[in-house]
Amino acid sequence: MIGANVEAVAAPQELPSRDRGRVVRALLADPLSVVGLVLITLLVVAAALGPWIAPFPDQGAGQTNIGEALLPPGGEHLLGTDRLGRDMLSRIILGARPALLVSLLVVGLAVLIGAPLGAIAGYRGGRLDEAIMRLTDLFLAFPPLLLAMAIIAALGPGLERAALALAISWWPWYARITRGVAASLRERPFVDAARSIGVPERTIVRRHILPNAISPILVQATVDIGTVILAAGSLAFIGLGARPPAPDWGLMVSEGRTFILDQWWYSGFPGLAIFLSVLGFNLVGDTLRDIFDPRQVRR
Amino acid sequence: MSTERSAAAPLVEVRDLVVEYRTRGLHGGRPVRAVAGVTLEIAAGEVYALVGESGSGKTTLARTLLRLVDVTSGDLAFDGREITRISGEELRRLRRRMQVVYQDPAGSLDPRMAVSELVAEPLRTHERLRGPALRSRVLELLTDVGLAQQHLSRRPHELSGGQAQRVAIARALALRPELVVLDEPTSALDVSVQAQILNLLADLRSAHGLTYLLISHDLGVVRHLADRVGVMYLGRLVEESPAEPLFADPGHPYTEALLRSAIGDAGDGGDDRAATPIGDIPSPLDPPSGCRFHPRCWLREQLEHPAVCASDEPNLVPIDRGDARRAACHFADQLHPSSESRRAS
Numbered sequence: 001m002i003g004a005n006v007e008a009v010a011a012p013q014e015l016p017s018r019d020r021g022r023v024v025r026a027l028l029a030d031p032l033s034v035v036g037l038v039l040i041t042l043l044v045v046a047a048a049l050g051p052w053i054a055p056f057p058d059q060g061a062g063q064t065n066i067g068e069a070l071l072p073p074g075g076e077h078l079l080g081t082d083r084l085g086r087d088m089l090s091r092i093i094l095g096a097r098p099a100l101l102v103s104l105l106v107v108g109l110a111v112l113i114g115a116p117l118g119a120i121a122g123y124r125g126g127r128l129d130e131a132i133m134r135l136t137d138l139f140l141a142f143p144p145l146l147l148a149m150a151i152i153a154a155l156g157p158g159l160e161r162a163a164l165a166l167a168i169s170w171w172p173w174y175a176r177i178t179r180g181v182a183a184s185l186r187e188r189p190f191v192d193a194a195r196s197i198g199v200p201e202r203t204i205v206r207r208h209i210l211p212n213a214i215s216p217i218l219v220q221a222t223v224d225i226g227t228v229i230l231a232a233g234s235l236a237f238i239g240l241g242a243r244p245p246a247p248d249w250g251l252m253v254s255e256g257r258t259f260i261l262d263q264w265w266y267s268g269f270p271g272l273a274i275f276l277s278v279l280g281f282n283l284v285g286d287t288l289r290d291i292f293d294p295r296q297v298r299r
Numbered sequence: 300m301s302t303e304r305s306a307a308a309p310l311v312e313v314r315d316l317v318v319e320y321r322t323r324g325l326h327g328g329r330p331v332r333a334v335a336g337v338t339l340e341i342a343a344g345e346v347y348a349l350v351g352e353s354g355s356g357k358t359t360l361a362r363t364l365l366r367l368v369d370v371t372s373g374d375l376a377f378d379g380r381e382i383t384r385i386s387g388e389e390l391r392r393l394r395r396r397m398q399v400v401y402q403d404p405a406g407s408l409d410p411r412m413a414v415s416e417l418v419a420e421p422l423r424t425h426e427r428l429r430g431p432a433l434r435s436r437v438l439e440l441l442t443d444v445g446l447a448q449q450h451l452s453r454r455p456h457e458l459s460g461g462q463a464q465r466v467a468i469a470r471a472l473a474l475r476p477e478l479v480v481l482d483e484p485t486s487a488l489d490v491s492v493q494a495q496i497l498n499l500l501a502d503l504r505s506a507h508g509l510t511y512l513l514i515s516h517d518l519g520v521v522r523h524l525a526d527r528v529g530v531m532y533l534g535r536l537v538e539e540s541p542a543e544p545l546f547a548d549p550g551h552p553y554t555e556a557l558l559r560s561a562i563g564d565a566g567d568g569g570d571d572r573a574a575t576p577i578g579d580i581p582s583p584l585d586p587p588s589g590c591r592f593h594p595r596c597w598l599r600e601q602l603e604h605p606a607v608c609a610s611d612e613p614n615l616v617p618i619d620r621g622d623a624r625r626a627a628c629h630f631a632d633q634l635h636p637s638s639e640s641r642r643a644s
Contacts, residue, residue, distance in 0.1 A: 189406040196365050197421045197470065198394030207420075211411050 026291045033287035039280025046096035053093060060090030062245030070263050080265040082255065088265060092273050094247040099277065102163045103228040107221050109167035114174025115217055119209045121175065122182025123191075123201070133179065136172035144169040145231055152240045159248075162241040166231055170224065177220055181213040215292040222288055226281030233274050249274050308379045310478060310510050311341035311364065316373035318356075318363050331583050333359040335534035336373070338615075341512060343477070346504065348513040348525035348542070350557065352580050356534040357514050361480045364512070365399055366390060378477070395425045398471035402483035404463035408455040414441070414466055415451040421473040440469040443506075445499060461492035465499070472503065481513045485520055497523050518558065522546055527623075530554050533583055533591040536615055540624040550618045550626035552598035552634060590629065598630060605629070 027033045046053070054060045055078070065085035073080040079088035121132040139147065144166070151165035185191055185208070194204050229249075235241035236250030244251060249270040256266030316337045319330035334356045341347040349357040362368045364375060366382065375383045382393055401407035408417055418437045422428045428436060441450060444465040455463055464484065471479055484500065485493040501524060504511060515521050521528060521542070528545050530538040530553060538551040549555040580595075581587055587594050593608040607629050615627040628634075 189401050189403055190409045192367065193399070193401060193407040193467070193470070194409070194420070196367060196394060196399045197424060197474075198391040199420065199424050200391070203424070208409050212409070 023288075023291055027284065027287055030287050030290075032283045036280045036283025036285075036287070039276050040284060043096050043100060043277050043280065046093045047100045048097075050094045050097055054087075054090035056087040056090040057094070059086040060094035060247055062086070062247070070259065070266070072263070073265050079269045080263070082252070082266055083259065088252075088269050091247045091252060092249070092269055095249045095252070095270065095273065098159065098242065098246065099229050099232065099249055099274075100225075102159060102166075102232050103225045105163045106166040106170060106228045106232070107224050109164075110170035110224070111174050111217060111221060113167070114171035114176075115178045115210060115213070116205070117171075118175035118178030118180075119182045119205050119213060122179040122184075123186050123205050123209050125183070125186070129179070132175065136175045139169065139172040140176075142169070145234060148231070148235060149238075149240060152235065157240045157243070159242045159246070162232060162235045166228060166235075170228070173220065173224075174217060177216050178210075178213050181216055182209045185209050185212055219285055219288045219292055222281055223285035224281075226278035226285070229277045229281075230274055309340040310343040310378055311339075311347075311512070312374070312376040313337055313339050313360070313364065314374040314376075316360065316363065316375065317371045318359050318368060319371040329584065330371075332534050332586070333583060334363065335586070337531075337534070337536050339529055339536060339539065341478075341510060343510055344508060345526045346511040346513055346524050348515060348521040348528045349531055350515060350518065350521055350528060351531035352516060352557075354533070354580050354583060355531040356583070357531045358482060360531070361399075361482060361512055361514050365397060365480060366393070391425075395421070395474040396476050397478040397480065398474065398476040399480040399482060400464070400467050400471050400484050403487050404460055404467050405455050405458070407467050408463060410455050412454070413451065414446075414453050414458070417455075417466055418469050418473060421470055425474055436473075440473055441466075443472065443503070444469045445495075459492075460488045461496060464488060464492075464496055468496075468499065468503070472507065475507065476509070478510045478512065481511055481515075483515055483517075484513075486515070486517060493520070500524065518546075530557070533581065533586050535591060535627065537592065537628070538624075538626040539615065540626075541622070544621050544624060548620060550620055550624055550631055550634065551628050552596050552630075553592050554626075555634065556595075556597060590627075598628075598634065602630060602633065 027037065050060070051057045055076075059065060063086070065081070068077070068081050068085040069083050071077050071081040071085075073088075077087050077089065079092065081087055082091065117132050121129040142150075147169040148162070148165040151168055152161055155161045155165065182205075191204060191208055194208055199207075232241055233248075233250030233253065236248045237254040239254070242248035242251050244255075252270035253267045253274075256263065256268075256270070259266045316334055317332065318334040319332050321330055337356075337360060339347070349360065351357050359368060363370055366375075366385075370383050373383075374381065377393065377397065382390075385393065412420075415434075415437055418440055419428075419433055422433055422436055437451070438448060441447065446462065446465050446469070450458070450462065450466075453462075455466075458466065464487075481500065485496050488496060497520060500511070503509060511524070513521065513524055525542045528538075528540055528542050529536050530545075530551060532553050538545070538549070538554045540550060545554065546558065549558055581591075587609070589607070589609040589611055590596070590613050593599055596608065599605065599608050611629070613627040613629050615625045618624050618626045618631045
């Protein structure tokens with residue numbers, strides 16, 4: 001019967017998102033995403049408990065100890081010390097919180113700006129869609145870091161401003177993702193049904209389009225949290241992000257670059273922290289993508 | 300069945316309705332006429348069925364009436380008021396008076412919403428009901444369609460097809476509409492469930508005094524529910540008739556062919572100048588000249604291809620087979636009258 005066909009077609013469309021148990025199981029079944037989860041957990045623990053688990057919390061926060069400057073890894077200072085004698089391990093642990101907060105802030109802002117705009121564009125279509133999408137094209141025409149640098153040049157440096165600048169250069173991605181999903185959701189019968197009930201457009205976008213677009217947004221956001229840690233680090237490296245004496249990974253890499261040949265740990269360990277954070281979010285993001293969109297094959 | 304025609308204005312009036320879709324690319328942006336000039340009326344309290352193959356324009360006509368698709372030309376009126384071009388708040392007020400139940404019950408329910416939210420949605424939207432009042436109304440509606448409290452927290456994928464369709468019906472009834480469009484309401488359901496839903500629809504109709512516009516290609520469903528039937532072919536109404544005489548004695552060769560193919564020709568086997576349509580339905584992009592049905596018409600074959608079929612488009616005119624029957628065929632009177640061999644069942 002026709003009925004059987006219709007249901008067979010409709011079934012795989014059903015979003016698995018409600019099925020949290022299934023998502024968790026799939027994440028734990030893949031060794032790569034388990035590695036990712038472990039890395040993210042380490043980062044979150046460091047961010048949450050930094051001042052309590054760092055061996056030298058005061059030094060981590062910035063207190064200098066010139067007498068012990070540039071000690072190699074080992075002994076009391078597991079990862080060595082920097083040029084002002086501060087314990088690298090403590091600095092790195094305390095650096096986790098600002099890194100994660102900035103990243104969440106940037107991605108959160110980008111989603112908050114991008115997702116509603118994309119949903120409206122995709123749902124309404126026509127001229128408004130064209131206008132919003134050309135605007136995103138305008139933003140996407142610049143490399144994100146370059147755009148962020150230009151914005152900081154206008155606003156002046158600082159961690160909060162760097163976050164704002166990054167969010168401004170990041171939202172178009174979310175607008176595009178959401179637009180695509182919204183445009184396909186618009187054709188689904190349940191959106192039609194809401195229209196025929198007389199649900200106002202605003203409510204349709206808020207209650208029907210956005211909640212059903214959440215999975216691809218979540219996947220992208222996971223990957224982006226890592227990417228933004230890197231981007232914020234890059235801005236700090238060139239002096240446009242966090243300012244000393246804040247324990248910022250990008251800043252530490254930057255400070256250590258004059259010592260890179262003799263004191264490799266100075267730049268090396270903060271760089272490793274950035275690398276592992278990005279890696280963690282990427283691994284988990286990849287697996288999430290496989291779960292939500294099985295058509296994309298992992299390379 | 301309330302087949303009495305009151306002298307009052309019909310609930311729905313459709314006049315010379317034309318609906319065109321613009322296509323892109325391949326066809327060079329030529330418009331497709333999904334509905335090509337249809338005039339019909341639906342009286343309050345009746346069940347009007349539109350039948351026809353897919354591509355005949357029946358769903359487009361209903362969606363246009365619901366103002367989900369824009370009118371190209373012609374007029375629509377609901378309860379005596381012009382609704383062809385209303386918009387905004389006026390259109391939203393109209394929406395609560397006409398509701399729709401879709402073919403694919405699971406697809407017409409938001410997969411992320413629980414049944415309670417789904418049924419509450421129309422009430423929140425139009426009646427601003429909140430809290431306990433909303434809850435009790437939702438429960439009342441669910442009871443009306445044969446569901447119970449334990450279904451409140453289910454999500455669409457946790458419901459069977461029949462249950463999902465009951466939820467969709469509860470949503471449609473929530474605002475106490477006057478007209479309900481039933482777009483293939485049972486064709487996505489298991490056969491065993493179809494009858495239950497049809498009975499439910501019949502019960503609700505008499506309980507709430509509803510008017511139905513039923514769209515279906517399933518003639519069994521139409522026979523079960525309809526008072527009057529309009530047969531559509533390639534965007535035109537080719538026959539319109541009260542249901543009983545139409546099934547007993549079709550007034551258009553296409554209707555005859557539809558009935559034959561539905562019954563499957565199994566019964567008598569007798570007259571095998573097979574009254575089935577020849578070949579597939581032509582593309583509405585390029586409808587045949589004259590009578591749209593002529594390239595597939597078995598009656599034209601029997602009459603040895605009269606020229607008028609391919610040159611002049613027949614109008615929907617009264618035929619002399621009883622009251623209120625109209626057909627668009629040049630040779631409607633040559634369709635053999637009902638013989639004893641047909642449709643004994």
